[in-house]
Amino acid sequence: MNKNLFQISPGFEDIMPAEYRELVEYGPFGKGLGVSDLGTFKELIEEHPLCAGCGLAQSLRLILASLPHPEDTIIVGSTGCSALAFPQVAVQNIHSLFGNQNALASGLKRALKLRYPDKIKDVVVIAGDGATADIGLDMVMQSWFRRENITTIMLDNEAYANTGGQESGMSQQGVILNMAPKGKNFPKIPLTDIAKVSGCSYVASVAPTQPKRLEKVVRRAIQVAREIGPTYVQVFCPCPTNFKHKPSESPKRIKERIKAGTYHIVEYIAPEAQELVNQLGGEKDER
């Protein structure tokens, strides 16, 4: 992004919305900031309409703070709770249909490669578990098979939350949700495993209770996608509204599930990505 483009024309400072002026003056564009700097700059997300204690909200805040080049990142979302927050995100982002996010991102990334062959243009898909593992799974996997240079981030709240708490492929076996009145009768889809064998050069799962680790994997995923091939990050985002726990208990639930081994925190670096990941360095693992 040309930084001059973003400046407010002289004389118009007073009439621009305060949050826009703050983005121009204190935004993260071109400054190389990260999650450690939260609180010192204007964040890319301006409030959000999600529920109290929503795992998505916290994860989205951390993901946006972790983008290596927010000034040259285009996000593709999908229908779901997270989409409700995207109108308030200060990078250009797209909502098209439910489930078509990776197909759309494939066309977008190839278009941007044609128009900006010598420039960084990161295309990052951020969508829910229904969009990623159910309705959009074929397009997610086909984008991996085709080795598209895009990052796919799943915000995994283990249900269709926006439509009122239905079972998804990422729900745990046995859990009772709408449309699974007798309990879900098959296990959580092993999408991190599927990603590994489907062509992803980098795969990781993480939770918002691990902010530094989340930043590390998001940065690795985006930079590997830029240079090498598709990448997949799965973020565990519990939903207090549909799973009926107190909003303040979300972090505790995450820690309990990880400790119990019912949510697997993994990282896979394909051989072709190892050298790049080594160059990027990385924060100490918080697991």
Added chain:
Amino acid sequence: MITQRIVEPEYLFFEAPREKVFITGSEAVREAIKRANVDMAISYPITPQSESMHLVGDIFAEGYLKEYFRGESEFAVMSAVAGASMGGVRVFTATGGPGTLRAFENFPTWAGARLPVVCAFMTRGVNSPLTIQPDTIEMAFMLDTGIMMLHAETAQDLYDMILTAFIITEQTDVHIPMGIFVDGFFVTHSRDNVEIAAEDIKLPPYNPYNSPVPVMDMENVPIRQMRDPFVMKSNFISYAAHASWQQEILAASERARKHIHKYLGGLVETDNTDADILVVASGTAFSQSREAVAMARREGIDAGLLRIKSLRPFPTEEVKEMTRKAKTVIIPEFNRVGWLCREVKSAMAAPEKVLGGPRVFGGMTMPPELILAEIRRCSA
């Protein structure tokens, strides 16, 4: 390395010397795309469309396009096309029949997102039972998606309409998608004389910043921009925003009329619309109608012809005016539901003058004698 000279659209369409070649409809698609300065094409096989996108692939390999790939389904292809268009490149694809229906959710989304996508639809029957044969029923479903629709009659039309579609759709005051519909097999798989410009000239490139909505490239303001933000809250502002946006898409289609007049000579083609018996048709049903009317005239029956070239926008005023004098209107169609009949009737001052049909479907041909029999019956 292919070298092509960029020329003004008007020169390419109207002034450039043309060579007459004997080619199929699918080859006419190739010749149009060769001169259209298309950045990217995305393909997916379905009969009778596949050959046209094979040929586009061939010219990609020769260097006429910068990017080309096969997607995983029509739904995915149309989604990828949307992504490419939002990223600011000129993009082309084609499908037909069940592929059109598989992709269906994308078409109103293309229109609502103001994407200047050009898509060719090689029509065929839809299931069930499975058929690959000619039928235009998918056009009935497409009429209210918000995309513009032209119906090509011949391979020449297909060449001209695809080329001009890029220029019409990319006008700032239009900037919505356009489908070029053509009857599968009858046009795609048969040879015809087509007059084409030299292959060393092409259209000017797409300028994405002519778009009335922001390009998703992080190179233009506003940076805080979602394509396209939700307006689904339960309040009047949301309802009004969605309602006015839908009206704006319709208005964009209306504004295309002047460009269709400029580049394609109008939304209709007429011959003796003062006659007592008027045959109204589109696509290859019009070719058969033309033959039938010529046969009727040889028998001394006064019959006229009205061809609908553009279905969206629909030539409402033209149809109203040109059906005024006729005592009977005959509308032959290659489908069961008679969608053109509905459209024409809704535009007429006296719709009771319409004799629906003849209609053939499921792959059947429409001999001119079938239409002639109707003309004779009405003149008796």
